[in-house]
Amino acid sequence: MSQMSAPAGSKTLAPGCFTRREALGLLAAQMAISLGACSKPVEEIVPYVEMPEQLVPGVPLKYATALPLAGYGRGVIVSSVDGRPIKIEGNPRHPASRGSTDAFAEAEILSLYDPDRSKAVLHAGEIASWEAFEQALLPVRQRAQDRNGAGLWLVTGRITSPTLARQVDAFCKTYPQARWCAHEPTDIAAEREGAVLAFGREVSTRPQLDRAAIILSLDADPLGPGPEQIRNGRDYALHRLPNNGFVSRMYAIASAPSLTAAKADHRIALHPDLIAEAAIAVANGLGAGLRRPNLPEHADRFVQAAITDMKSERGRAIVLPGPSLSAETYALVHWINHELGASVEYFEPIDGLPDHTAGTLTDLARDLDGGKVDTLFLIGVNPAFDAPADLELAERIRRAKFSVHASGYADETAQISAWHLPLSHTLESWSDIRATDASASIVQPLIQPLYATRTMHEVIALFATGTRARSYDILRETWRASGGADFDGWWMRALHDGVIADTSAGKLTNLQPQLPRIADAKTVSQAPHLAIVLQPDPCIFDGRFSNNAWLQELPKPLTKQVWGNALALGSDEAHKRNLGEGDVVKIEANGRTIEAPVVITKGHADGVASLTLGYGRKSAGMIGTGVGTNGFALRQSDSPWLIRDAQVTRTGRSEEILKAQNIVGRPEDVDTLFPIVAAQKVSDGKNPPLQTGADLPSLLPTRPLPDDGHAWAMVIDSAACIGCNACVIACQAENNVPVVGPEEIRQGRQMHWLRIDVYHHGTAGEADLGFQPVPCMHCEEAPCEPVCPVAASVHDSEGLNVQVYNRCIGTRFCEANCPYKVRRFNFFGYADGQEYANLGLESYKAQKNPEVTVRARGVMEKCTYCVQRISGARRAAERENRPIGADEVTTACQDACPTRAITFGDLHRSDALVNRLKRDPRHYALLGHLGTRPRTTYLAEIRNRDSDLDKEPS
Amino acid sequence: MTIALNSTPAARSRWIAAAPLSNRGITEMIAGPVFRGAGKRWWIAVLLTLPFVLWTLVALIWLLTQGIGAWGVNTTIVWGFAIANYVWWIAIGSGGTLISSILVLTRQNWRTSVNRFAESMTLFAVAISGIFPIIHLGRPAYFYWMAPYPNTMSIWPQWRSALVWDFWAILSYLIFSIVFLYVGLLPDLATMRDRATRRSAQVLYGVFALGWRGSVRHWRLYKRLHVTLAAIAVPLVTSVHSIVGLDFAASLMPGWQESIFPPYFVIGALFSGFAMVLLLTALVRWGLQLEAIITIAHFDAMAKIILTGSILMTYSYATEWFLAWYGGEHADRSLIAFMFTGHYAALYWALLFCNCLLPQALWFPAIRRNVPALFAIVLLILVGMWLERILIIWNTLSHDYMPTLWRVFRTTFWDWSFLFGPLGVFAFCFLLFIRLVPAVSIYETRRLAYEEGLE
Secondary structure, eight states, rough: OGGOOOOOOOOOOOOOOOOOHHHHHHHHHHHHHHHHHHHHHSSSSSSSSOOOTTTTTTEEEEEEEOOOOOOOOEEEEEETTTTEEEEEETTTTTTTTOOOOOOOHHHHHHHTTTTTTTOOOOTTTEOOHHHHHHHHHHHHHHHHHHHTTTTTEEEEEEOOOHHHHHHHHHHHHHHHOOOEOHHHHHHOOHHHHHHHHHHSSSOOOEEEEOOEEEEEEEEEESSSSSSTTHHHHHHHHHTTTTTTSSSOEEEEEESOOHOOOHOOOOEOOOOHHHHHHHHHHHHHTTTTTOOOOOOOOOHHHHHHHHHHHHHTTTTEEEEOOTTOOOHHHHHHHHHHHHHOOSSSEEOOOSSSSSSSBBOOOHHHHHHTTTTSSSEEEEEEOHHHHOOOOGGEEEEEGGGEEEEEEESOOOOOHHHHHSSSEBBOOOGGGEEEOOOOTTTEEEEESOOOOOOOOBBBBHHHHHHSSSOOHHHHHHHHHHHHHHHOOOOHHHHHHHHHHSSOTTTTTTTEEOOEEEOOOOOOOOOOTTTTTTEEEEETTTTTBTTTTTTTTTHHTTTOTTTTTSSSOOEEEOHHHHHHTOOOOOOOEEEETTEEEEEEEEEEESSSOOEEEEEEOOOOSSSSTTTTTTTTTOOOGGGGGGGGEEEEEEEEEEEEEEEEOOOOSSSOOOOHHHHHHHEEEHHHHHHHOOOOOOOOTTTTOSSSOOOOOOOOOOOOEEEETTTOOOOOOHHHHHHHHTOOOOOOHHHHHHTTTTOOSSEEEEEEEOOOOOOOOOEEHHHHHHHOOOOHHOTTTTTTEOOOOTTTTTOOOOOOOOOOHHHHHHHTTOOOSSSTTTTTTTSSSTTTTTHHHHSSSSTTTTOTTTTTOOOOHHHHHHHHHHHHHHHSSOOOOOOOOHHHHHOOOOOOOEEEEEEEEETSHHHHHTSHHHHHHGGGGGGGOOEEEEEEEEEOOHHHSOOOOO | OOOOOOOOOOSSSSSOOOOOOOOOOOOHHHHHHHHHHOHHHHHHHHHHHHHHHHHHHHHHHHHHHGGGGSSSSOOSSOOOOHHHHHHHHHHHHHHHHHHHHHHHTTTGGGHHHHHHHHHHHHHHHHHHHHHHHTTTTSSGGGGGGSSSOOTTTTOOOOOHHHHHHHHHHHHHHHHHHHHHHHHHHHHHHHHHHHOOOSHHHHHHHHHHTTTTOOOOOOOOOHHHHHHHHHHHHHHHHHHHHHHHHHHHHHSTTTTTTTTTTHHHHHHHHHHHHHHHHHHHHHHHHHHHHTTSOOOOHHHHHHHHHHHHHOOOHHHHHHHHHHHHHOOOOHHHHHHHHHHHHHHHHHHHHHHHHHIIIGGGGGGGHHHHOHHHHHHHHHHHHHHHHHHHHHHHHHHHHHSSGGGOOOOOOOOOOOHHHHHHHHHHHHHHHHHHHHHOOSSSSSHHHHHHHHHHHOO
């Protein structure tokens, strides 16, 4: 890795500063050096004759660590080959991961090798050194000490790291008058304030969906992107399957489409103000006796049905509030959940410093305005991009006398700070972090920092004490007390497990919520004004993953848009405003204006549009800069998730919305391809069998298939799939799937081996969506095989349909003849010399899985059922002289899936889970009537609808 | 010295519009342009086509260095212009073969005036069409893996693939076209050898004439070989086009998996081939001033064949529609609806106009005997037939079993380059050819004149 390290601090010599004699001398010296390069180094070096302990060349080692998202940790296990981390998987011991990942965790491995990461200290935009910064810091620290920290501001992200908390605490003690503020772009302030209103104190709330029979979501998105997606997804999926006691029913009232609303059994779209009214209606239904809610008739009917259901399931019902609601509504929901005895757990908040009140960015902006900020430390944040626009921090930060920005990227904030310090990637750092339930994990590095970077802990230590400390020592210091007598043993155990035992927060019980005071009903503003709901982006979250090409090219679950965001509108609303898909509109709110193209989706309330955050980066890197529209530019600090009165006008221009695939909505297509069964029928065993293609009549005798004792197969449960995309990125990481870039997407090309098809099976207005991950079907009668003229597409003796890359000449007949369209062609050398943007740079090559071929231009590729993993399991079994275990082989997509929707196994093993699933009454084969006999089959989506609501209103 | 032959309307024959006509006169008229020099029209034509040749070369270099991503093909519509152009060109080729062979076998003597350049047209069209399946490959350097040859991988082609059959079909058709054209040329090459005045020309024609002396034995053997080749040609052309049809029919895709495809492709080949022959006939007749031996009656006869082809094509289309409805398969019906109303509907309607409706004008003798009108009609038929080929690919692949990946084809500059460039290459080769060998068969025209009693 040494060649990757940047020439930090190297001085450049001005031209023309040599005399002739000097130049000749230098030439001679340089020749002597280059000759010397052929000899051994002066220091003693050790030949690689005996292997270091544990390290077998080519055999991956796995380490537990944790990755942050919005400040909360998800435990992961990282595979490392010959010192290169290459793949991230979930840590089964970790409560926020449970062995699964999300798309962000999977993609972190690419960010590690991002060549656009910040590599050097910058001073006023010029490369400087750490030593120069330390020099510059001396007088600043002295001044701060003299003034007791007055005029000193520290801005961090959400702090859940015990070590960071300890350090910030110490920092605040060193500088008693210093101010600290935690800035997290996806924080929901109303949630905190709501808890204060209801309980008189801050309380953190976690829904327990695994115990919920009736779920009412009030614009909440528990299944959507965020640190709780994996846990919520797993818990939710538990009771979507008929054999786990009961099948839950989810009602969703959503202002804009979300994964939660998509999967709900019943949904209506309402303006956020009306959703607040719906909360009042629910509370009244439970005897709150509040004022009459101002709800339209159809919404009232919906809410009444939900109330009836919830009342009959007291103790197993739950109401979830979402970010577009006010603190009062959050408080009201606390009251409702208390009345219902809902499956909610309350915890002491973990993301603060108990002894210090956090400032806000608003305070910082005021101080900056008043010239009261002498020194500003910004660590791991990018407020110049993602702070609410009304604070105008991008301008105001310049007013600080001495500003230091530490981050993994030289981003927008780095551009306006006096100093920028490069931070190490999480996979290069020692640290610790808590999950949402407060379980702590040690973050251990998988690799030496690739560049001259330091960790957040080292940087804060430098600010606080002026000394260079190693984060390893700082970290061990934090935990020394917990470790007890045998600290080293405790430490090893903590590192090994990836989660520290008994650190989860104690539950708070006996909380008595107060009914909040409810204001009069707001009049929902009418056209021409539009309410815009802001959402974290399902692909790049809040913009921190902007420069990750995998995530940029990841199709958004509900629109399938890639490489950008757009103002999403319902078709009625668009029609009313005479807007078509791709029309660029000017969005004006609170005196600020942005431009965005329009994308038309189902599931928006009247007068509501939505926009995801994180795009429109100005300084993200080669991949992310300039992609999409910046929603933060419209954000108000007092209403961060909802822009009430936006004016939308056409600009007359239009641009293409890049989509990787279509949402399927024609009823006849949906009926053929995506069967849906009623939960009741499945439970009663009354569901008629679905098409599997196994019973098709044939004039031909059954063709004997070669058989070496294994028959690999996969079953995917659509009822469990929440469309989160973790599998897509997992597949990309595992199988060296290249990124093609926006131009190629525009041309209709993509490389994902696994795609998630979305079927719309509701009525025109209702976005009733189902998800169907589609990898290769590995058909027993594969249509791709007989058409290949060179036998590059062949069947192996274990039932895999394999593609022989070096035999492929690229006729593409196989993809033309594939009814599932799962094959992917390298029209250009996407991984072979014609990479998009900087993706061909050396550092990215370190991420490649050495067990998977990197495909050349002109060859076809596709899902292999992770054949390298099958091979690995076979080798392991042969070494140990045993058969491969029934469910021993897992594919990358299966490992990633938070809801365990994907199952892989050997049909020849009667104890394999796939065999049990293939006997399920919901089992079907996609396009089974074609006689392809696919090995990948599906379990049908389930809907548990309320019979009362399905009746026509009388 | 030159014997001017002007067409005289009063001539007695249907097929030769000049009298009196001596053997010498016919020879002089046909061989004359080769020896006399090109003439202004020829040079203008060469200058017009040369840029296309260069354009094609640039396009080829670009394609081979950049990869086939230069085209508009995408993940769903993995085939595009290359396959459509291949089918179109090879169909053009078969027109020539069919004229020569079927008309030889059915003793339609009027073919003698047109068969030479029809056969040469075949050769160039097949040669051009043969390039497309190679450059269409993702890795064109390995195209020979479709051939069974001993290799270290111990692997043969995968014989179940229609593309392997295609490989053989194109190869055998190309070889056959060369042999058929060459055999037909033999007596005329000898004539050229005898009439050449320059030594170089004498040697060149002499070598290729293979010692032809015009003895009775030569003629007897020659006649036998020619008829035999013609007899081989008919099943060959039929099989070549059936296999081209099987490229699509031996699949699982809606709109492709149809048993009517092989005969439908043969008819389509005949149809577009005759259209191209008629187009070239009109051009050559004008360019080389052969009004005397290529008469209106020739056009009339060919127009009738084209009309028949159009009716059969219409029948084939109707069969497709009917069977999609009758079969009841959702994907098939959906595809037909897409063809008529989807993204390419305008092209599909244009196709139906060019291939089905417009040729019905040929029921009228006045139109069959009006060269400019015929020229316009066959030009549109050629466009219609190209549209048919591209739409077979676009419609099915844009609208198959997986609606989630339905998308449309976006053409690029390089797609059009490979459509228009080869047209120029074809014309260029044809121009060179008629400068080197007689554009019309001398000996057969002489015999026709004799049989028509004009001598």
